[in-house]
Every structure is written in structure tokens, then in C-alpha cells.
Amino acid sequence: xxxxxxxxxxxxxxxxxxxxxxxxxxxxxxxxxxxxxxxxxxxxxxxxxxxxxxxxxxxxxxxxxxxxxxxxxxxxxxxxxxxxxxxxxxxxxxxxxxxxxxxxxxxxxxxxxxxxxxxxxxxxxxxxxxxxxxxxxxxxxxxxxxxxxxxxxxxxxxxxxxxxxxxxxxxxxxxxxxxxxxxxxxxxxxxxxxxxxxxxxxxxxxxxxxxxxxxxxxxxxxxxxxxxxxxxxxxxxxxxxxxxxxxxxxxxxxxxxxxxxxxxxxxxxxxxxxxxxxxxxxxxxxxxxxxxxxxxxxxxxxxxxxxxxxxxxxxxxxxxxxxxxxxxxxxxxxxxxxxxxxxxxxxxxxxxxxxxxxxxxxxxxxxxxxxxxxxxxxxxxxxxxxxxxxxxxxxxxxxxxxxxxxxxxxxxxxxxxxxxxxxxxxxxxxxxxxxxxxxxxxxxxxxxxxxxxxxxxxxxxxxxxxxxxxxxxxxxxxxxxxxxxxxxxxxxxxxxxxxxxxxxxxxxxxxxxxxxxxxxxxxxxxxxxxxxxxxxxxxxxxx
Amino acid sequence: xxxxxxxxxxxxxxxxxxxxxxxxxxxxxxxxxxxxxxxxxxxxxxxxxxxxxxxxxxxxxxxxxxxxxxxxxxxxxxxxxxxxxxxxxxxxxxxxxxxxxxxxxxxxxxxxxxxxxxxxxxxxxxxxxxxxxxxxxxxxxxxxxxxxxxxxxxxxxxxxxxxxxxxxxxxxxxxxxxxxxxxxxxxxxxxxxxxxxxxxxxxxxxxxxxxxxxxxxxxxxxxxxxxxxxxxxxxxxxxxxxxxxxxxxxxxxxxxxxxxxxxxxxxxxxxxxxxxxxxxxxxxxxxxxxxxxxxxxxxxxxxxxxxxxxxxxxxxxxxxxxxxxx
Numbered sequence: 001x002x003x004x005x006x007x008x009x010x011x012x013x014x015x016x017x018x019x020x021x022x023x024x025x026x027x028x029x030x031x032x033x034x035x036x037x038x039x040x041x042x043x044x045x046x047x048x049x050x051x052x053x054x055x056x057x058x059x060x061x062x063x064x065x066x067x068x069x070x071x072x073x074x075x076x077x078x079x080x081x082x083x084x085x086x087x088x089x090x091x092x093x094x095x096x097x098x099x100x101x102x103x104x105x106x107x108x109x110x111x112x113x114x115x116x117x118x119x120x121x122x123x124x125x126x127x128x129x130x131x132x133x134x135x136x137x138x139x140x141x142x143x144x145x146x147x148x149x150x151x152x153x154x155x156x157x158x159x160x161x162x163x164x165x166x167x168x169x170x171x172x173x174x175x176x177x178x179x180x181x182x183x184x185x186x187x188x189x190x191x192x193x194x195x196x197x198x199x200x201x202x203x204x205x206x207x208x209x210x211x212x213x214x215x216x217x218x219x220x221x222x223x224x225x226x227x228x229x230x231x232x233x234x235x236x237x238x239x240x241x242x243x244x245x246x247x248x249x250x251x252x253x254x255x256x257x258x259x260x261x262x263x264x265x266x267x268x269x270x271x272x273x274x275x276x277x278x279x280x281x282x283x284x285x286x287x288x289x290x291x292x293x294x295x296x297x298x299x300x301x302x303x304x305x306x307x308x309x310x311x312x313x314x315x316x317x318x319x320x321x322x323x324x325x326x327x328x329x330x331x332x333x334x335x336x337x338x339x340x341x342x343x344x345x346x347x348x349x350x351x352x353x354x355x356x357x358x359x360x361x362x363x364x365x366x367x368x369x370x371x372x373x374x375x376x377x378x379x380x381x382x383x384x385x386x387x388x389x390x391x392x393x394x395x396x397x398x399x400x401x402x403x404x405x406x407x408x409x410x411x412x413x414x415x416x417x418x419x420x421x422x423x424x425x426x427x428x429x430x431x432x433x434x435x436x437x438x439x440x441x442x443x444x445x446x447x448x449x450x451x452x453x454x455x456x457x458x459x460x461x462x463x464x465x466x467x468x469x470x471x472x473x474x475x476x477x478x479x480x481x482x483x484x485x486x487x488x489x490x491x492x493x494x495x496x497x498x499x500x501x502x503x504x505x506x507x508x509x510x511x512x513x514x515x516x517x518x519x520x521x522x523x524x525x526x527x528x529x530x531x532x533x534x535x536x537x538x539x540x541x542x543x
Numbered sequence: 544x545x546x547x548x549x550x551x552x553x554x555x556x557x558x559x560x561x562x563x564x565x566x567x568x569x570x571x572x573x574x575x576x577x578x579x580x581x582x583x584x585x586x587x588x589x590x591x592x593x594x595x596x597x598x599x600x601x602x603x604x605x606x607x608x609x610x611x612x613x614x615x616x617x618x619x620x621x622x623x624x625x626x627x628x629x630x631x632x633x634x635x636x637x638x639x640x641x642x643x644x645x646x647x648x649x650x651x652x653x654x655x656x657x658x659x660x661x662x663x664x665x666x667x668x669x670x671x672x673x674x675x676x677x678x679x680x681x682x683x684x685x686x687x688x689x690x691x692x693x694x695x696x697x698x699x700x701x702x703x704x705x706x707x708x709x710x711x712x713x714x715x716x717x718x719x720x721x722x723x724x725x726x727x728x729x730x731x732x733x734x735x736x737x738x739x740x741x742x743x744x745x746x747x748x749x750x751x752x753x754x755x756x757x758x759x760x761x762x763x764x765x766x767x768x769x770x771x772x773x774x775x776x777x778x779x780x781x782x783x784x785x786x787x788x789x790x791x792x793x794x795x796x797x798x799x800x801x802x803x804x805x806x807x808x809x810x811x812x813x814x815x816x817x818x819x820x821x822x823x824x825x826x827x828x829x830x831x832x833x834x835x836x837x838x839x840x841x842x843x844x845x846x847x848x849x850x851x852x853x854x855x856x857x858x859x860x861x862x863x864x865x866x867x868x869x
Contacts, residue, residue, distance in 0.1 A: 062772060087776075094773030106765040110863060111787035121773045156863040172773075 009179055009212050010036040010059055015072035017054050017063065017236075028054050028067065030236040036180070039210040043227030043244065045259070047218055047447035048418075051236040056182045056216045060097045061089045077179065094121030098173035102185040104165035108157035115153025118172040127176055140171035143208075144201045163194035170202050174209065181206070181213045187222060191310035191474055196518035199225055200531055218447060220259055221520035224248050225527035232256050245524055258449055265452055265481035267304070267459060269500050272485070275334075276301040276468050277322070277355070277436050282331035284314075284321050291317045292328070293492045297470075299436065302462065304469040306479045306500075308515065309489035315472045318489070319438045322470070323357055336435075353383040356429035360441035362421035366413045372399075372424050373409040379431040398427040402457060419450035426457065430465075438470045443478055455481050476519040480504070488512050546868060547859055554855055558848040565844040566618070566837075570611050573833050573840075583831045601627060614837065624834035628827075641838045645820065647724055649842065652819040654722075655742070656804035658735055663743040664750065664797055671754025671793075676781050678759060687755075690748035702741045702814040710737060720815040738815045742808060746800040753796040757789035791858035798854035805850075806843040 017029040029051040036042055036059075044052045054067065061081030063069055074081040076097065081089065093099075098121075101107035108117060118140075119133035128136060134153070141149035144167040157165060166186055173181045186202070187195040203226055206213055215226045223230055223244070230247040232239040232255070240253050251257050277299040284292040292314045299305045307315045320326040322333050327342035334340070335355070341347050359365040366375055376395045380386040386394055396406050402423040413421055422442060429437050439458070443451040459482060461467055471482055479486060479500070486503040488495040490511045496503060508516065517533070520526060581597040582589070598604050602613075617624055623641035670690070674683040693701060710718035716736045726734070761767060762785060770784040809821030820839055827835035859865045 057772075060772065064768070090774040090776060092774070093771075094775070099769070099772040101765060101769055103765060107769040109766045109770065109784050109788070111861070112783075121775075125774070156867050158864045159867060159869055 007038045008035060009038045009040075009077065010034070011073075011075045012055075012059060013073045015055065015058055015074060016070045017051070017058055017067055018070045019054075019067045021066070025068070025070070027070075028236050029058070031072065032233070032236070032238050034059065034231065036212055036214065038179070038212055040229065041206065041213045041215055041227045043223035043230040044214060044216045044233060045218065045220060045223050045230060046233035046239075047259075047449060049235075050233040052216045052218075052233050053184050055233065056184055056214050057099075059180070059214055060093065060099065060182055062093070091125065095125045095127060095176040096179045098176065098178045098181050100166075100169050100173050100181060100183045100186045103189050104169045104186075105157065105162055105189075107169065108165060110157055113154055113156060114160070114168050118153060118168060118175060122176045125176070133175065136175055137171060140174055140205070141168065143205055144168070144171050145197070146171075161194075163190050163198055166190060166198050167201055170198075170205065174205055174211070177209060177211075179212060181211055183213060183215045183226075185217055188217065188219070192476065192520075193310055193514055193518045195222075196520070196527075196530060199520075199527055200534075202226070203527060204531075219520065220248070221522050221526070224522060224524045225520060232259070248522055248524060265455060267480075267482055267484070267500075269484045270303060272499075273300040273302060275299065276336060277470070278334040279318060279322060280332050280334055280339075282318075282321055282328040282333070284317055284326055284328045286317075286326075291492050292321065295331075295489075295492070295494055297487050297494065297497065299468050299470055300485070301435075301468055302466045303484040304462065304471055304482050305485045305487060306471040306473060306483035307487045307489055308473060308476065308479055309495075310474060310515075312491070313489040314492040315474075315489055316440055317492075319357065319440050319470070319472055322438060323355065324352075349383065353379075353432045354435045355438065356432050356434040356436070357438045357440065358422070358425050358429050358442045360445055362418065362425045362442075362445075363413070365425055366421065368413050371410050371412055372404075372416075375413075375424060376427050376431050379428060383432050394431070398430055401430065401461070402427045417450075418446050419453060422446065422454055423457065426454075426461070430461065434467065436468045436470065438472070440472045441474070442471075444473065444475060451478070452481075458482065476516065488515065547856075547866060550859060550865075551852070551856055554852050558852055561848055562841070562844055563615075566615060566841060567611070569837055569840040569844070570607075570614065573836055574607055576828070576831065614834075618841075623838045626827075626835050627832045628830055628835075641834045644835060645823065645838055645842070648818060648820040648823045651722060651817065652805060652808070652821065654731065655735055655738055655808070655817065655819060656801065658732065658739045659742040659746070659804055660801055662739060663747050663800070666743065667747045667750035667797075668754055668793075670747070670751040672758065672781060672786065674751070674755045675758035675762075675785070676777060678755070683755075686751065690751055693744040694748035698741065698745055698810045699814050701744050702737070702811055705737050705741055706814075709740075718815070720817040722818065735817070738808075738811050738817050741811050741815075742804060746803065750793070750796050750800055754789070754793050757792045758785045761785040761788055787861065790861035791854075794854040794857035794861075795851075798850040802847045802850045805846040 012032065012034040014031045014033060015029055016027065016031050018025040019028045020026075032051075032055055034042070034055070044056060046052050054064070057063065058069060058074060059076075061074060061076070061084060069082060072082075076092070079088065079092065108114070115134055115137050118137040119128070119130070122128045122133045122136075123130050127133075137153055138149050141152055146152050146164055146167055152160065152164070152168070160168070170186070183202070187198050190198060199222065215223060217223050227244050229241060230244050231241040232247075232253070234255055239255050240247075240251070242252070247256070275298050279295055279297040282292055282295045283290065295314065295318060297305065297307070297318065307318060309315050317326065321328050324340065324342065324344035324347055332339040332342070335351070340351060344352075373392070373395055376398055377391050380391045380394055395409065399405055399408055404420065404423055404427075408416075408420070408424075413424070416424065443454050446454065455478065458469065462469065469482070471478075473479060483500050485498060486500050487497040488503065488509075488511065495509050495511050503512065504516070517530060581594040581601070581603070585594055585597060595604070602610065614624065623645065626638050626641050626644055628638065670686050674686050677683055706718045709715045717734055718737065720734045720738050722731050722734050758781060762780075767780060767784055770780050775784065806821070808819065809825055811817070812819040812822045820842065824836060824839035826832075827839065
């Protein structure tokens with residue numbers, strides 16, 4: 001992707017954007033310059049709240065409701081996007097300036113067929129006739145390696161998978177042969193195996209058409225594969241900008257280096273110990289749909305076992321079976337040598353207390369009307385009968401333990417950041433004084449730096465309290481950071497289980513290998529190598 | 544069988560079951576009405592023997608369970624029974640079958656409901672969609688305020704205001720809507736204008752506000768932002784991208800209001816002397832004409848069930864997830 005010419009396509013100067021909240025206008029983007037040449041791909045990277053999406057949309061002259069552009073200039077070709085009327089901008093949107101959104105599943109209209117949506121803008125603006133546009137769409141579906149490219153367009157959004165939708169959306173963005181595409185975290189919602197496929201297809205098509213693009217993401221390894229230039233944003237300001245290779249090999253700023261710190265976190269594995277919790281040949285089903293097939297997992301005391309696999313592999317269902325939320329069809333859950341009653345109702349308070357769970361969305365796992373103090377007090381009262389001053393003292397102790405402190409006691413969940421919310425959920429689980437905590441994707445909704453903090457906290461708690469973790473995740477970097485043992489799951493079955501070093505080094509079963517090779521590496525040539533190896537047929541890709 | 548068809552059949556069967564349960568409730572409710580037909584016809588001065596003899600003649604002395612079985616059994620063969628009225632203590636029987644009494648009244652009610660629906664539904668949709676399109680504009684506020692005003696007044700008040708202006712001061716339409724079976728369609732329509740207008744004013748607000756709210760709640764979804772970023776004009780965003788996903792809640796509210804037009808318009812019928820089924824039922828209740836009351840109540844229940852079924856079907860066929868399963 002280095003077919004750069006000196007032809008400037010987009011020029012943003014000192015762009016300032018404000019958002020309205022708490023009765024006044026707050027700055028979101030604080031004076032950022034951005035220059036993009038024809039055919040150039042610029043990566044915009046930063047944690048959430050850095051203003052990357054806002055800036056990416058502003059590059060199209062678009063602001064979300066409740067936001068406004070308060071300063072600076074935005075020139076796209078001959079058009080001044082700050083002074084252009086809505087009607088003028090609408091003629092550019094969808095044809096010369098297109099957009100690929102983060103969640104394709106939510107961004108397609110559920111009421112229309114895919115090909116109708118793909119071809120809509122091009123037909124409306126008279127770029128193609130209806131039949132030409134549909135033909136072009138089918139061609140692009142093929143180029144994006146979609147299955148049955150001639151038929152898939154006739155389906156409705158709910159009838160195809162998330163990875164396929166993301167590719168259809170890229171096809172939709174490419175169809176009018178735009179000058180610029182804004183990709184807004186297009187693979188964040190995808191499984192790692194699907195992400196690799198989508199990245200390959202997107203990069204190939206952007207290269208073929210020599211389209212300029214702004215690629216927004218929080219994942220440096222991903223942006224390294226896609227971008228010629230990388231710009232790092234923080235708190236609405238530019239940290240640094242450099243050619244992708246330079247940025248990866250020699251980032252200038254400390255902040256940039258910290259962005260991929262979680263990838264450097266690594267736990268020294270400890271040898272296995274006696275088994276505290278075991279899942280013993282469990283089958284489970286939702287209605288008639290079988291989701292777990294003969295699953296056996298062992299969790300040694302004081303250790304961390306990570307369950308990895310893509311969505312639909314049965315990871316979370318395993319957690320539900322252990323918790324007693326979903327009684328298994330066959331098999332049992334064994335805790336300290338004796339079988340647990342299959343359902344929640346059959347379990348004693350002590351049995352419930354000793355296995356706790358932390359959820360992915362800390363937001364929805366807390367009562368929004370309870371203060372942090374009330375949230376943590378609840379298990380203290382329920383399991384230990386602590387009330388009054390004793391409970392309060394214990395809450396303060398737990399708040400210290402999760403590194404938040406006493407001044408959080410009276411806050412509401414809505415006043416906390418994502419990482420702080422997850423810490424409160426950890427404190428709530430700790431309050432029960434459990435032997436085992438099941439962590440279901442607890443870091444996947446968080447920024448990398450925040451992730452690192454949470455993982456360090458969990459490891460410290462393990463060292464101090466001897467808690468065993470069953471850690472469910474789809475992120476291999478997290479697995480490396482925290483686990484002693486790894487379980488690989490695929491389609492409701494355990495593919496393999498063993499110590500971390502053993503699982504992560506070859507030889508691998510077919511699926512483990514696909515999973516591991518799909519994890520983006522901090523090497524700008526990773527995707528190219530992956531493409532080459534997959535084309536050579538050593539590792540057939542799956543849709 | 545297509546999943547939609549099987550869903551509809553399932554709902555239809557459930558509807559029949561509901562109707563059956565409703566019939567039990569109706570029967571019990573009617574049995575619990577204070578007083579009885581015998582007393583109502585014969586007057587306060589009648590001897591107890593005379594009333595008892597009359598009750599026996601009508602079968603009212605038999606146990607309630609048997610009377611229910613008789614009624615529901617006849618109903619299953621399409622026989623709504625015979626009205627109590629027309630009989631007298633002198634033994635002369637001029638009573639008529641319930642079906643004969645109800646049918647012309649029901650036809651009138653359905654006619655008025657259809658005329659009103661033909662005006663109110665398109666008007667409400669138009670107002671709702673345009674209010675969503677120009678939300679928070681002066682137009683939106685006027686439409687909201689106007690429809691709220693009309694829904695806030697009692698129906699009879701709206702009716703008398705319309706009679707005052709359109710019936711008396713300007714005399715554009717007749718104040719009395721006493722339609723007859725032999726009238727031509729044009730004349731019927733002309734006579735029905737004021738009651739239809741009154742009912743329109745009463746039901747438009749609810750449907751219009753639901754349409755507006757259903758569309759606006761969709762405008763925050765990511766696929767609408769995507770449509771805007773694809774350069775769709777505000778009009779196309781509403782009509783092409785939001786409206787197709789809003790039909791289910793809109794259809795539910797429309798069905799609710801149409802059912803109201805069938806079952807709840809007795810006040811308007813009285814004001815305009817319109818011979819609808821509502822008036823018939825009120826008369827039957829006051830004269831303790833049990834077969835007529837039961838028949839009317841059952842027809843009302845059936846109207847509710849059918850219209851709600853229709854709304855469900857619209858909800859299904861406008862939802863590709865249900866219409867085209869994976």
C-alpha cells in the first residue's frame with residue numbers, strides 16, 4: 001500500500017469538535033491536522049474517548065447529533081465540507097465518500113435485502129443503472145470471498161453471519177468507486193479467525209482500486225496490517241504520526257508504547273495442583289440445539305485456566321453450566337471432589353458462595369440505582385450476614401484491594417469508567433470470598449491499557465487469596481498474559497487442553513492452528529505472510 | 544407449510560379459545576346482573592307467582608351451567624337464540640331471533656367504523672410521519688397539540704361542538720344520522736359525516752403519536768446513521784429506512800383503535816341517533832334482554848381478537864426475521 005502520489009485528497013486543519021453534555025459544550029477533538037493523499041491509507045488509533053470516530057466522521061463532514069464542529073477547516077477535493085450544504089454533502093456521501101461501520105449487524109437495515117442496500121446509493125445518484133449496479137455488487141461479493149456471490153445479496157441481514165455482513169458492507173462502500181472510505185473499527189466485533197479473513201479481503205480490494213482510506217481502530221496489530229501511515233490520538237489530540245513501519249519499530253512517545261503493553265504481559269506458569277473444580281463429560285442444549293458435546297475441563301487450585309474459542313464455541317455455555325444456570329443434559333460439575341446439584345435451586349448458599357462470576361458487560365451486571373457501597377455490601381450480607389459498621393468496614397477494605405479507595409463508596413455505576421465498573425464487579429465477587437471465579441470475557445469491552453490494569457489486579461488477587469480463575473476469552477494476548485493452562489473449544493467440543501506452553505507451541509490440531517495464526521501480530525508483514533500461507537493451502541480458510 | 548401461515552393458524556386457534564373463555568365470563572357477568580327480565584317486564588306490582596311462571600317459560604329457573612351449555616351449544620350451530628323482548632305477561636309472543644335484531648345494527652356499526660377508519664388511519668399516518676420528519680418544528684408541535692386537544696375533550700362534547708358549527712350554524716351536514724337500511728350509499732355517507740368526524744378526532748391522536756414515536760425511536764439506531772452517511776435525504780431516511788421497521792407497533796395501535804370503533808362508540812351513537820350495535824346493547828342491558836346482551840358482548844370480543852390477530856400478522860409480514868427465517 002505505498003502507491004502514494006502527491007495529490008492531496010483530504011485536508012483537515014486545526015479541526016475542533018465539541019459535544020453537548022451536562023448543560024455545556026465540551027471539547028472532543030481539540031485541534032487536529034490530518035492530510036490524506038489519493039490512494040493512501042491512514043490508521044487512526046487510540047483508546048475509547050480519544051475522539052477517533054468523531055474525527056473519522058468529521059472527515060466526511062458529518063457530526064453526530066449533540067456534537068458540532070467548532071473550528072478548523074475540512075477540504076475534500078474541491079469541496080469545503082464545513083461550508084457545504086447538507087444537500088451538497090449528501091451528493092458526496094455514499095458515492096465519493098463512504099463509510100464502513102463497526103457493527104455490521106446493527107448497521108444494515110433489517111427490512112431490506114443486502115443487494116438492495118449495497119446498490120442503493122449508486123443507483124440513486126445515477127452512477128449505474130439498477131442492473132449494472134447489481135452486477136457490480138455481485139462482482140464485489142466475489143472479490144470479498146463471500147460464499148455464493150450471486151445469491152447472497154438476495155438474503156436479509158439476519159440471514160448471514162457477522163463476518164459476512166462486514167464484507168458485504170465493505171462491498172457496499174467500494175461499489176460507487178469512492179475516493180475515500182472511512183473504516184470505523186470494522187473488525188472489532190468479529191472473532192479472531194473471521195477478523196483475519198475480513199482484513200485480507202478488505203486490504204486486497206482497497207489495494208486493487210487504489211482507494212484512500214481512514215482506518216480507525218484501537219488495535220495496533222490490526223492497523224499495522226492496513227495502514228501506510230499511523231496517527232495516534234489521545235484525549236482529542238494528536239500524540240504522534242509516522243509511517244506504519246517506523247511507528248511499530250520505534251514509537252517516539254511513551255503513550256504509544258503503552259498502547260500495546262498488554263501484549264507484553266506474560267504470566268510465568270505454575271505447575272498443576274489438586275483439582276478444585278471439574279466439568280465432567282457434560283452435554284448441554286438450549287431446547288433441541290445441542291451446544292456442549294462431552295466437555296471435560298479441570299481447574300487446578302490457585303491456577304488460571306483459559307477457555308478460548310470463537311463465538312458459538314460453547315465457552316459461555318460452559319460457564320452457565322458450572323454456575324447452575326443451565327442444568328446439563330448429561331455429566332456433572334464436580335467441586336472439591338463432590339458433585340454439585342445440576343440446577344441453581346438445588347445448591348446450598350455455601351455452594352453458591354464458593355463459585356462467583358464476573359461478566360463481560362460490567363454496565364449491565366450492576367443495578368444502576370445502587371451505589372458502589374450497596375453493590376458490594378449485598379453479598380457480604382447475603383453470604384456472611386455482615387451488616388452495619390462491620391459491612392461498611394469490609395467494603396472499604398475491598399475497595400482498597402481493587403485499588404479504588406473509599407471515595408468511591410457513594411458513587412453510582414454511571415459515574416464510573418469502564419475499567420472502574422469492572423473493578424467494582426471484581427470486588428463484589430471477592431466479597432463472597434469464593435474459591436473459584438469465572439471471568440466471562442471480562443476485559444474484551446475495555447481499552448488495552450485498562451485491560452492491562454484489570455489483568456494485573458486479577459493476578460495479584462490470585463497471589464494474595466489463592467483464587468482459581470476460569471477465564472473465558474477469545475483474545476490470545478489475554479490468554480498469554482494470564483493463564484497457566486489453556487482449553488481450546490470449537491463447536492461445543494474441547495479441541496485440546498494442557499499447559500500454556502504446550503498448547504501455544506506446535507504441533508497443533510487443525511483448529512488451534514487456525515486460531516493461533518489468525519491472531520494479528522505486531523509485524524506489518526503478518527497479513528501478507530498469512531495470505532501467502534493460506535493461498536498455498538497449508539491452512540485452508542473458513543468463512 | 545410456511546411458518547407465517549402456521550403462526551396465523553396457531554393464533555387463530557388461540558383466538559377461538561380466548562373467545563370461549565370470554566363467553567364464560569360474559570355468561571357469568573350477565574347472570575350477576577341485578578334484577579331479572581321477568582320483573583322488568585311485569586313491573587313492580589306483579590305477583591311473585593306471575594314472575595315465577597314467566598321465568599319458567601323463559602327457562603330462567605334452570606341451573607346456570609345448563610343454561611350456559613344450551614347457549615354455547617346453539618351458538619356452535621350459528622344460532623344466537625331468541626330475544627326476550629316482544630313477550631308479555633298476556634302470553635302474546637312477538638319475540639324475534641337475536642340474529643335478526645343484531646345483524647342490521649352490526650352492519651351500521653361496521654359501516655361507520657369503516658368510514659371513520661378510511662379517514663382516520665391515513666390522516667394519522669400522514670401526521671405521524673410528517674411530524675417525525677419535521678420533529679420539534681412548529682408543525683410538529685401544532686399537530687401534537689391539536690390532536691391532544693381533541694382527544695382531551697369528552698366525545699359527546701366534540702360531537703356537540705361539531706353539531707353546533709357544521710350542523711347548525713353552517714348547516715353543512717345533518718345533525719341526526721338516523722340511517723335506514725334502504726338508503727343509497729351516498730346518502731348514508733352524507734348522514735354519517737358528523738359521527739365519523741367526531742370519532743376521527745377522538746382516535747387520531749393515539750395513532751399519530753404512536754407512528755411518530757415508533758419512527759423517532761428508530762432514528763437513533765446505527766442503520767439510520769448508516770443511511771444518512773450513504774447520502775439518503777431526510778425524507779428517504781424516514782420512508783425507506785425507518786418506516787418499514789416501525790409497522791409492528793403502529794399496526795398494534797391502529798388495531799386497538801379500530802376495535803374501539805366497533806365496541807366503544809355508544810356515546811357517539813346516542814348523540815347522533817345512529818342505530819348502531821352499541822345502542823342496541825345498552826337498551827338490551829336496561830331491559831335485561833339476556834340473549835341480546837350476550838350476543839353483542841361476544842361480537843365485541845370477536846372484533847378485538849380478530850383485529851389484534853390482524854395486527855400480529857402485519858407485524859410478522861413486515862419483519863423479515865419472521866418472514867424469512869434463517
